Amino acid sequence: MNLKKIKKVTVFLLKKISISIIAILFLSVLVFFMSRLAPGDPLVSYYGDRAERLSPEEKEHALERLGLNEAIPNQYIRWVNNAVHGDFGISYKYKQDVLEVIEGRLINTLILGGIGFLLTFLFALLLGIFCAFREESLLDHIICNVGTVTSCIPEFYFSLILILVFSVNLKLLPSSGAYALGQSGSIQSRLTHLVLPMIVVVLSHLWYYAYMIRNKLLEEIRQDYVLLAKSKGLSKKDIMYKHCVRNILPAFISIMAISLPHIVEGTYIVEMVFSYPGIGTLSFESAKYHDYNMLMVLCLITGIIVIIGNNVGQAISEKIDPRMKTSEIVETTEVTKI
């Protein structure tokens, strides 16, 4: 019996892992071929203006040294071979190992995106419950309308307004970077630089998910068991927190999993506007300057975060509620989010 269960779990895990690996491989092929077929000269990003003054022989030599003169499929095979051994090549722009460049910035993005992600869903849950308690009341209407407005504002515009108000006019908070010059270790400096981007990341996504949770809760409190609990004499709060909220948790977790690409995207845009040294700004730069090796790794990191997030979310919600068909929820939420 026990052995059977272990076998079942391992098969399940293997299936999930193999699907993820195939997805990541596919992603890498896609990115690799698309970036190599793109017009634009990577030599320009490597040599800067000097690239135009190189003689044909020198150019040939440079291409050979960077491994850009082979056929594209061969380049891809060599890239995979090196990547498996932990060598992702050098960034053409920074002339450094790609991983070294990313290392310092990944943490910045994880701080902004990760904390933003958690805060978004914490507040979304609280706001959803708050509104579900006061369904159709004046306060609920006000929150719904304000929420719709905030969710309509594009992230970059929201950031601009915040910069205009808080940095330019009130001069309270810094408008760009992750820390003041020469104060990379100071926590206070980092925190003050984090406030505005964090507000944008949280507020621009908050209402969308809070509304989803509110609607799920409203569906839930119309179920029969709520009536039973009420007739047993349970208080409103008890019914809500001990029954209803628990019952929507699986849906909540799959919403969290599906929302990952959106929040990652939002974080990237916010990073670019605030010129926050993270992965978003880096991927924007590398796409602009044809920094292939860098772009590959960044796309893979983004893809891996999203794919792993999706699978973990699916696994958890299946564990909580085995009846749940995650695909069903994926579709219903996809309908509402573009």
Next chain:
Amino acid sequence: MTQETELKTDKEFKLVGLNYRNPVTFEHKKRSIWRERPVASLCLLAVIVLLCVFCNLIMNHEPTYMDLSNCNVAPNKAFFFGTDTMGRDIFSMIWYGGRISLFIGVVATLISTTIAIVYGSISGMAPMVIDDAMMRFTEIMLSIPTLLVIIFVQAIVGKQNVVVISIVIGITSWMSIAKVVRTEVRQIRKSEYVIASRCMGASFFHVLTEHLTPNFVSSIMFMVVMNIRGAITAESTLSFLGIGLPIEVISWGSMLSLSEKALMTNSWWIILIPGVFLVTTLMCITNIGNYIRREVNLSESNI
């Protein structure tokens, strides 16, 4: 339709002298026009669209003309919304640029919807293996942040003009509609009328346009409307970041790309005014989309 046939049968019964049917009355719930329907949003959107289309009538300056003696002027009587850092009149630019923003929204949505309908229908009609592969592909595409894909395709295409941007946004935003189309097609592909039509030798596109599309049009309508919103947002974000439309091509997004200079001089009108129009338009579209979603859900739950 059903009411008509009922009346007809009633008459026939009366003819034979069998007036057996009691009149059935059911009260329609009175719905307030103002609360349920997005009248305000529709009117506002119509006004914005009309003013943008007929912008020649209301523009009081040439939108592309750079009046260097009047750079960065705050709103006044001559320049209703002020001028930007390059001396162009913002009031005229709003209407002139709105045309391009709305055009990109509509064209990109047309492209993505067409791709989604064709892809989704093929996937829905195809055998299990191909269907699975096609759906995995959309899932992978969905898992990459759209902005990265757009930056990417944009880098490949290289050119920056209105048509290219619409196409790029169009081919990167069809995935979620395709999924819904595919689910709907899966449900109706085994219906008798589809099978009959195929037996009579109908081509795939005939089945698609005559039998499949009318069935799923209502369920993707909401997403199509929201896709317009997504496309307008994407265009403005791209133009703002400097990888969309260049500054010379006026759109609401490219007007905002001057905001960095505007922040230095603290000229709020350059940042606030185009954005207000952008957000208002997006909100109207969202309200209309939500209304469509409510209506579709309503009719489904009543069946």
